[in-house]
Amino acid sequence: MMAQHLPILPILLPMLAALVLLGLRLDDARQRLVSITATLLLVGISTLLLDQAGSDQILHYALGNWQAPFGIALTLDRLAALMVVLTAVLALGCVTFACAGEDAQGSHFHGLFQLQLMGLNGAFLTGDLFNLFVFFEILLLASYALLMHGGGKARVGAGLHYVVLNLIGSALFLIALGVLYGATGTLNMVDMGQRMAALDGDQAALATTGALLLVVVFSLKAAALPLYFWLPRTYAAAPAPVAALFAIMTKVGVYALLRVESLVFTDTPASAPIQTWLWVAGLATMALAMIGALGARDLRMLVAYLVLISVGALLAAVGMDQRASDAALLYYLLHSTLVAAALFLIAELIDRQRGQAGTRLVCGRRLNQQRLLGGLFMIAAIGMVGLPPLSGALGKMWLLQAADDEQGLWLWALLLLATLAALIALSRAGSVLFWASHQGKPGTQRAHPAQLVGVLWLLASLPLLTLFAGPVSGYAEATAAQLARTDATLDVPETAPLAADPGARP
Amino acid sequence: MEALFAGVVGTLTACGLFLMLRGRTFPVIVGLTLLSYAVNLFLFSMGGLNTHAAPVIGESLSPSDPLPQALVLTAIVIGFAMTAFVVILAIRARSELGNDHVDGKQGDEEPPR
Numbered sequence: 164m165m166a167q168h169l170p171i172l173p174i175l176l177p178m179l180a181a182l183v184l185l186g187l188r189l190d191d192a193r194q195r196l197v198s199i200t201a202t203l204l205l206v207g208i209s210t211l212l213l214d215q216a217g218s219d220q221i222l223h224y225a226l227g228n229w230q231a232p233f234g235i236a237l238t239l240d241r242l243a244a245l246m247v248v249l250t251a252v253l254a255l256g257c258v259t260f261a262c263a264g265e266d267a268q269g270s271h272f273h274g275l276f277q278l279q280l281m282g283l284n285g286a287f288l289t290g291d292l293f294n295l296f297v298f299f300e301i302l303l304l305a306s307y308a309l310l311m312h313g314g315g316k317a318r319v320g321a322g323l324h325y326v327v328l329n330l331i332g333s334a335l336f337l338i339a340l341g342v343l344y345g346a347t348g349t350l351n352m353v354d355m356g357q358r359m360a361a362l363d364g365d366q367a368a369l370a371t372t373g374a375l376l377l378v379v380v381f382s383l384k385a386a387a388l389p390l391y392f393w394l395p396r397t398y399a400a401a402p403a404p405v406a407a408l409f410a411i412m413t414k415v416g417v418y419a420l421l422r423v424e425s426l427v428f429t430d431t432p433a434s435a436p437i438q439t440w441l442w443v444a445g446l447a448t449m450a451l452a453m454i455g456a457l458g459a460r461d462l463r464m465l466v467a468y469l470v471l472i473s474v475g476a477l478l479a480a481v482g483m484d485q486r487a488s489d490a491a492l493l494y495y496l497l498h499s500t501l502v503a504a505a506l507f508l509i510a511e512l513i514d515r516q517r518g519q520a521g522t523r524l525v526c527g528r529r530l531n532q533q534r535l536l537g538g539l540f541m542i543a544a545i546g547m548v549g550l551p552p553l554s555g556a557l558g559k560m561w562l563l564q565a566a567d568d569e570q571g572l573w574l575w576a577l578l579l580l581a582t583l584a585a586l587i588a589l590s591r592a593g594s595v596l597f598w599a600s601h602q603g604k605p606g607t608q609r610a611h612p613a614q615l616v617g618v619l620w621l622l623a624s625l626p627l628l629t630l631f632a633g634p635v636s637g638y639a640e641a642t643a644a645q646l647a648r649t650d651a652t653l654d655v656p657e658t659a660p661l662a663a664d665p666g667a668r669p
Numbered sequence: 670m671e672a673l674f675a676g677v678v679g680t681l682t683a684c685g686l687f688l689m690l691r692g693r694t695f696p697v698i699v700g701l702t703l704l705s706y707a708v709n710l711f712l713f714s715m716g717g718l719n720t721h722a723a724p725v726i727g728e729s730l731s732p733s734d735p736l737p738q739a740l741v742l743t744a745i746v747i748g749f750a751m752t753a754f755v756v757i758l759a760i761r762a763r764s765e766l767g768n769d770h771v772d773g774k775q776g777d778e779e780p781p782r
Contacts, residue, residue, distance in 0.1 A: 293740060300747050307754060311761075319758070319765045320773040323694070326755055327771070330701050331689065333751070337708045337744055344737070345715040 169215060170224040170239040172208050173247050173284035176201060177277040184274035195262045198273035202258050205280065206251040209244070216244035217638070219645065223290065231290070232351035238290030241642040242493075246287040246418055249497055252624070253411055253504055254280055260508050260617030261404035268313040268402070275312075279305035279408065286415055292343070292427075293350045295419065296336050299384075303329050306412065309405045310397065321400040328383065328393050336380045342373030356427040367432055374433035377423060378440065385416025386474050387444040388451060395455065398467035403511030406463070407504035407621075410470060414500050417477045421489070424481060425646040442482025442570070449475030449577050453584040462513065462522035462592055466506045469547055469588075472581045473499035479574060480562055488565035489643035494636055495558035498628055502546040502555065505621035509539050512618070513596060516608045524595045528603040532610060537597045539618060544589040546625040549582055554628035561636070670718055674710070681707035694759040694769045701755065705748040713741045 180201035184194055215222065216239055224237040258276060266272035282302025289295050307329075310322050344350055346369040347358040359370050383390040394413070398406050420441065428434050452471035459465035473495070480492035510522050513536055520527025530536055542553075549555030559578060566574040628635060681703050688700025716734030724735035759769070766773040 293743075297743065297747070300751075304750070304754070307758075311758075314765070316765050316773070319762045323758060323762050323771060323773075326751075326758055327689075327697060327701065330751055330755065331704070333747075334701075334704050334708045337712055340740075341708075341712045341715045341737075344740075348734075350736075 166215065168224075169208070169212055170222060170237045170288055171226070173205060173212065173251075173288065174237075174281055176205055176208065177281035177284065181274045181277035181281065184277060185271060191267050194273045195266070198258055198277065199255075199262065201277060202251065202255045202280070205284075206248075206255055209248040209251040212239060213244045213248050215239065216241045217641075219641065221645070232349050232354035235294050236290040236351060237288045238352075239288060241638065241645050242418070242422070243287045245493065245497075245638070245642060246414075247284050249414075249500060250280065250283045250287070250411055253500060253621070254408065256501075256504065256508070256617045256621040257404040257408045258617075259620065260407070260511075260614050263611035263613040263617075265313075265402055265404055265511075269311075272309070272312055275305045275308050276408070278302075279309060283411065283415065287418065290352055291350050292340055292352055292355065292423075296333070296340060299336070299415075300333060302412070302415070303333070306405075306409065309408075310401050312402050312405060315400075317400040318402075321396045324393050325397045332380050332383045335376060335383075339373045339376035339380060342369060342376065346370040346373060352423070352426050356429065356431075359427065359431045359433075362431075370431065371433040371436075374423075374428050374431070375436065375440075378420065378437050381416045381419045381423070382441075382444065382478075383416070384413065385420060385478060386413050386448070386471060387441070387478055388447040388475075389444075391448060391452075391471055391474075394471060395459075395464055395467040398470065398507070399461060399463040403508055403514075404617075406507040410500050410504040410507065413470060413474050414477075414496055417474065417481065417492075417496065420478070420481050421492070421646070424484065425489075438482050438484050440482070441478050445475045445477070445479030445482055446573055446577050447475075448472075448478060449581045453577075453581045456588045457584050459588065460524050462510045462524065462596065463507070465524075465588055465592055466503060466510060466547075469506070469585055470499075470503045472585060473503065475581070476559075476562060476578055479577075480565070483566060483570055483574075485565060485567075486640075486643045486647050488562070489646055490636065490639040491558065491561035491565045493639040493642055494554075494628075494632075495562055497635070498546070498554045498558045498625070501621050501624040501628075502543060505539075505618055506543045506547055508614070508618045508621065509536065509543055512536055512610050512614060513540070515610070516606055517596075518606055524592055526595070526599050529605040530597065531605040531608055533597060533605075535610070535615075537593075539622065540593055540597070542622055542625065544593060546622075548586045548589060550586070552629060553625045554632065555625075557629065557632055557636075670720075674714055674718060678707050678710050678714075681710070692770055692772075694762065694771055697771060698752070698755055698759060702752055705744075705752070709741050709744055709748070712737055712744055715740075 180197060183197055222239040226235045279302050282298050282305060285298035286295055289298060307326050311318055346366045347355050349355050349358060362370055386394045398409055401409060424437060428437060449472055452468045452475055456465055456468035459468055477492055477496055480488045514522045516530045517527045546553045546555045549559040563575055685700045685704030685707060688696045691697060716737040719733045721729060722731055722733035723729050724733050726732050763769045
């Protein structure tokens with residue numbers, strides 16, 4: 164009985180937690196307790212989901228028992244379960260870190276945080292395009308408020324750009340949905356995929372237009388080349404636990420691209436141009452982000468550009484569209500999200516102990532916990548750059564291996580160059596922060612235990628992903644195989660009364 | 670009717686785009702609002718433009734599609750909330766940054782008074 168309703172829990176649980184947190188006026192300690200308990204439960208539930216999805220059965224959860232394609236369906240497959248687990252693991256690290264005091268700088272941190280989790284989980288689990296829009300809006304609205312948490316000039320300035328851009332993105336999303344609905348007459352992803360493949364003539368051209376518009380929207384979320392300029396400033400300005408959680412926001416875009424490309428637009432005329440565009444945009448994003456990383460004068464800005472490099476690699480992998488590249492992409496996605504989040508948190512720890520200099524890459528005072536932070540920074544940097552023995556190296560090697568000869572020519576050159584640039588930028592940042600900072604006495608600030616637990620929780624994923632690379636990559640390969648399979652995805656009832664009636668829709 | 674409707678949506682979109690590219694927060698917000706009107710109208714027309722077609726089976730010979738109307742309702746609610754949020758944000762930015770330029774600094778487009 165319970166197992167049947169499992170797919171809705173990752174959405175309901177954060178929603179209830181958010182309602183409790185926003186509705187009851189709890190004191191700080193209780194808020195933290197509720198928030199951490201809810202996130203811990205989420206980790207447990209998502210692990211159960213992962214187990215359930217591992218049986219290779221795609222589970223459809225019809226809300227209110229209204230059957231697809233008319234009702235709204237949640238779809239639990241391997242990909243969705245993997246993303247929900249990633250979200251929960253990441254969120255636990257972020258929320259633990261925030262409990263060290265950052266959450267009390269403004270009001271309603273935990274309530275908004277849980278709302279954001281609800282939006283993220285919903286976006287991963289939904290099988291309906293319009294519901295994807297709704298969950299995107301939920302997570303965006305929560306993210307607007309979280310970004311502004313604590314206030315300050317930089318946050319408000321960056322927030323304005325972020326909000327306006329995303330509102331335009333939402334408008335485009337709706338236009339794309341309208342076009343797609345007009346052409347196919349459905350919003351269920353699987354159903355739409357089947358109907359799109361059957362279209363021809365004008366309707367097919369219209370559907371292709373809608374599909375490409377949708378790709379533009381998701382590219383804005385994922386921060387592909389012409390649409391990424393909002394990201395560095397936003398991420399650099401956001402409070403550390405929020406910036407760390409935002410590490411998954413770009414991945415929501417990548418997920419959405421992967422999902423619509425494999426489920427909706429496969430075998431349609433839109434498929435080829437989408438792949439070409441994503442491939443080129445991914446490579447170009449990597450190239451430009453590489454220059455940005457080398458030119459960054461602030462640690463947070465640098466990490467933001469490193470996030471962009473990984474997004475570029477992921478987008479290029481989506482554009483490659485083979486089973487091998489999809490599997491490599493998923494492994495690298497897990498790794499890059501967690502390590503980028505850890506780096507944002509470490510940047511905050513460094514910031515606290517450097518006084519006026521903050522995270523700017525200039526000579527400042529000596530850090531109080533030089534060795535500890537230096538060690539953490541080094542581990543995270545090795546992971547981010549992708550040096551052996553940590554999981555970044557495996558992910559990147561797998562990506563490179565997945566490219567065929569012609570693609571390899573570009574991917575090898577750009578990904579390896581970007582890796583070199585990341586290595587140079589991070590070693591320079593590390594030597595300035597930890598070695599060129601000997602003037603004056605160290606301050607008395609020490610990292611809060613909760614902050615260290617949060618960082619270590621995220622960093623622990625790097626050796627774990629390396630040690631258990633076998634099972635994880637096995638799961639990723641099975642996921643890619645499931646994505647490539649187009650036949651057994653949804654048993655849409657063929658005798659649908661409205662759809663069968665040609666007079667119902669012009 | 671189709672041509673008129675398309676014209677209206679197109680004009681609204683064009684005006685919205687023009688205003689969104691301005692440098693001050695107020696025109697940008699008005700532009701966003703116009704764009705969201707255009708989007709709502711556009712969504713509304715996705716089920717096809719019919720007259721005298723109630724979205725109930727049995728009420729008329731060819732019932733119109735009820736789904737776009739439901740979608741528009743959702744889009745309006747979300748758009749309304751977002752507009753309210755962005756207005757407050759613009760006011761906050763005006764007070765924190767000291768001016769109403771979207772970049773937070775006085776541009777060159779207008780000489781300072």
